[in-house]
Amino acid sequence: MGKLLEVNGPLVRARLPQVPTGEQVKVGKIGLVGEVIGREGEEALIQVYEATESVRPGEAVEPLGYPLSVELGPGLLGQIFDGIQRPLDRILEVSGDRISRGIQLQGLDQERVWHFQPNPQLTTGMTVTGGVQLGAVPETPTIEHRILVPPELSGELLELVGEGDYPLAEVIARVRTRDNRLHDLTLSHRWPVRKFRPYRQREYSVAPLITGQRILDTFFPLLKGSKAAVPGPFGAGKTIVQHQIARWSNADIVIYVGCGERGNELVEVLDSFPQLTDPHTGRSLMERTLLVANTSNMPVVAREASLYVGVTLGEYYRDQGYDVVIVADSTSRWAEALREVAGRLGQMPVEEGYPAYLASRLAAFYERAGRVQALGGKVGSVTLIGAVSPPGGDFSEPVTSHTKEIVGTFWALSKELADARHYPAVSWTESFSDDIPVAARWWAEHIDKRWQAERAEAMTLLTQAEELSRIVNLVGPEALSGTQRWVLEGAALIKEGVLQQSALDPVDSFCTPEKQFALLELMLQLYHRGTELLERGVPVQELLGLPILARAKRCKSDYDNTKVEKLRDFAKTIREEFDRLGMEYAEAGKHSE
Incomplete structure (x- = not known):
């Protein structure tokens, strides 16, 4: 247990001698969740994911023993989470329309029972490694949730339960590692959001993501497993373009991350998505969709974390062999959160006040896209589509210019086209796609060689x-x-x-x-x-x-x-x-x- 020394907005300083960088902590009597982002001797610098008003020096700080992580398991699809994976529907039940500070809720419903079908190819005594499928549960009528051995675990399978109904916390398998330790496996496990999930090898992307939007599919195609940016000024229609992609794309799983956008826009998403019908199955769109909602009035550092939460959830379904599309709206708000935290840390600002590591952070985020062969042998993909909101529509500003160098597809929105009521307002002169040669092979094989x-x-x-x-x-x-x-x-x-x-x-x-x-x-x-x-x-x-x-x-x-x-x-x-x-x-x- 440590002691709070100083409060500076979302950044607090505490005496925590043994706590490593990256570990989560609880701050103050309210129990605000935070993360250690730096150390100076016995003091730790903590960024708190909630407002720190009324928190005073001298209050206790409790280390939790693990980094910012998400709970991965059945029950994710159809959910609406905040920036640190707290389900908003359960928050509404507990605290009403406003999120109470310090509220602690698990990401998944621990009481719900799932029908587990074990993998018939596994027998006790076999050696299992990370990514091996233990079995499956029907998460929704259209998506089978494959229960995998956590990525960094391998050993002898001592026990695997039979077919039946189990809650998330019940042990379904036991594994003994080489150092003779026993590990109990359940239907879910946790994974740090800032750490990419390992895979066997990268694969070449071979098929375009079909969005149903002609300017995108026909003129500037994006391959499954690639990365794209949708830059545009206010009023150019970024949100509508991303809604259309989320609704109509032929991905297996859709993850929509609302990062720092206006509350009324996110409310529209939260209200409309549950009512939409999936055009590919005729069922509810939410059966293959999950939402991460973090509006502009929510704490700034939770905004920074929300993108990592979304991409980690995407990698989890990728490892199950699914094609996942992640729509992030917008990376500009995420970059602004980086800028604010960097300013409070006293780090030297560079172009337009952004920290010097802006480009590397953007590249590290987009590099988590890709089509890969997972540890279990299945091939899946994560396609990243990030909206960018350049002030005044200036594409030379740092976030847009760095993003343009990183992505392979650039769907530039034009204010002039939007003012002329030409939608989608994607400029055919400023947009580009590096995926045309590969997309051409798919079009030639499936549609027409011309x-x-x-x-x-x-x-x-x-x-x-x-x-x-x-x-x-x-x-x-x-x-x-x-x-x-x-x-x-x-x-x-x-x-x-x-x-x-x-x-x-x-x-x-x-x-x-x-x-x-x-x-x-x-x-x-x-x-x-x-x-x-x-x-x-x-x-x-x-x-x-x-x-x-x-x-x-x-x-x-x-x-x-x-x-x-x-x-x-x-x-x-x-x-x-x-x-x-x-x-x-x-x-x-x-x-x-």
Whole structure:
């Protein structure tokens, strides 16, 4: 037991001679939870995860004997936790609408009973190592929770219980290690959040994360096991983009970490997610989702911990062989927490007041993404998608610029597009993806071999249109030739018919890869047919006045994901319309002769 010496906001100093850095402690009469982050002789510097008002020097400080850890086991899915894995529904029962300081609750329900099915391949006397599957329980109707030997434990299996119903704390297996120690294993175990879970080896990512958003999947794909950033100024739609990814992505498990965002935005997430239906199973979305909620008015250092809690939960399901996507909103608030703590520690600030280790901390966090072969032999992945909120939309500020160097996919949001009501407001000029070559192999195998070529042609068309738009802004549209005006219209077809996508449209909120390619192909065919007619002498005004152009732009909402063949039939209608126009001008040319 130690004694509190000094209180400086969330940082306190205490006399704790034997407590190592990283260990958790309880501070004061209230029992606030904190973590030792530094030492000076017999004194320990502690960051407290709750407000320290009314805590006074002289009060007791109790070491807990373990670092900041999360409880891993059945019952995680469907839960809503705070930044240090306290379930918010149980906090509501205990303390009401506001979280009482010092409240201590376990992350998982210890009373709930789970039906355990042992692994038939295991027998007593076998040697088991970390990651070996002891058995499984049905965590939700769609997700089987695989009970694993903790990563750093190996030894002789002395006992494994039979099939039956067990609470979390009941012993289901016993293992004797080489040093002759006995270890009782239960359905759950704890793991430090700042320590990555070990794996056998990294694997190459081979398949894209399908989000159902055309600007992401078709133009800037992200592979399962990769990392992406979604930077954008206030009002550009970062939260909606992340909601869409969390709702529609084809990952097995979705973890949404609300880190330091406004309370009203997180309330919307907490209210809406439990009511959503999983489009892949038809059941509740929460059966494969868990939420970590840490709003901007919660203690600053709990905000810093919440990202580590989320990624540790993701690694746990990855080790079970699942594909996990973690949506972090936002890493800027996390970096601000680092800055505040560093300032109170008296550390030398560098660019914009952030500590010198900002880049290394960001890199260490994003490096926990990846597709790996787990210790038990199963292959799983963690895909990290972090929102960034640069002040004033300045992408050169430290958090955005460092993140841009780390991630492989960059979905830059544009305030200009958002102001023009173009959603998702992902800029096709500032965004990039390093995963296109691998994604192209998947598209070629599953959808169409022409995907990469048609994507490249569409990007070229958009780039040409950007250059022509600058000319129009300077001297007006009259300075453009008919071919150049048709390039602008071709880009408009891509923008309005493919890139724009309403999250509120019941038909177009989610778009399958088949429909995505069909829409892209349709717009490019329309552009090609118009170019051919221009070469045959048809005035561009006639092309721009065709009603079928407006119909083409509405195809995304007129045809749902089950009507891709009807969408392709509409392409025949376009060809017939353009052929008719070409014949009319050909006949007119003959008569004029």
